[in-house]
Amino acid sequence: MHTTRLASALAITSILLAACGGGSAATQQPPGATTSTGGGGGSATEVPADTQAAEATSGGGGGGGGGSADVEAVANQLVPPNSTEISKTTAQDTWFVIYESTDSVDSLKNFYADAIVRAGQKIFSTTTIQGGVSYVFAKDDSGGFGGSVNIYPSGDGKTAVQVTVAKT
Numbered sequence: 001m002h003t004t005r006l007a008s009a010l011a012i013t014s015i016l017l018a019a020c021g022g023g024s025a026a027t028q029q030p031p032g033a034t035t036s037t038g039g040g041g042g043s044a045t046e047v048p049a050d051t052q053a054a055e056a057t058s059g060g061g062g063g064g065g066g067g068s069a070d071v072e073a074v075a076n077q078l079v080p081p082n083s084t085e086i087s088k089t090t091a092q093d094t095w096f097v098i099y100e101s102t103d104s105v106d107s108l109k110n111f112y113a114d115a116i117v118r119a120g121q122k123i124f125s126t127t128t129i130q131g132g133v134s135y136v137f138a139k140d141d142s143g144g145f146g147g148s149v150n151i152y153p154s155g156d157g158k159t160a161v162q163v164t165v166a167k168t
Contacts, residue, residue, distance in 0.1 A: 075095040083161065094164075094167075102159075131153050133151050144168050145166075
């Protein structure tokens with residue numbers, strides 16, 4: 001549980017750093033909870049569901065630096081293989097999803113090094129800590145569209161993956 005909280009804090013920090021402030025913030029609530037967010041008037045909803053590996057599709061955004069549809073398209077390209085969706089929090093122009101995969105951390109590192117680029121993003125930072133890895137990515141140097149992927153052992157022989165994609 002401590003590892004999950006730490007990774008969640010890292011993901012949220014990555015969003016804030018990538019966003020350079022501003023924009024809507026997504027907050028994680030208990031399963032099924034819905035909360036209004038301030039300012040943008042959006043809502044955050046967490047909906048668990050099983051997922052399978054996403055097939056890479058062309059996209060990653062067109063025109064204007066990425067909109068809501070682009071956020072969803074990029075997030076869908078970053079679903080880890082052999083995974084189950086544990087939690088999803090969405091708000092206006094923000095997706096935060098937690099998955100559990102049967103693939104190893106090393107296998108997922110290789111998957112994401114390619115998948116992030118195929119999604120039309122550039123990796124700006126890679127951090128390795130305590131057997132896991134975090135990628136911070138953006139569409140371009142402006143940092144107005146991007147996110148993070150955090151991969152870490154979940155302690156039960158599986159691997160936890162947090163994917164955050166946001167537009168500010």
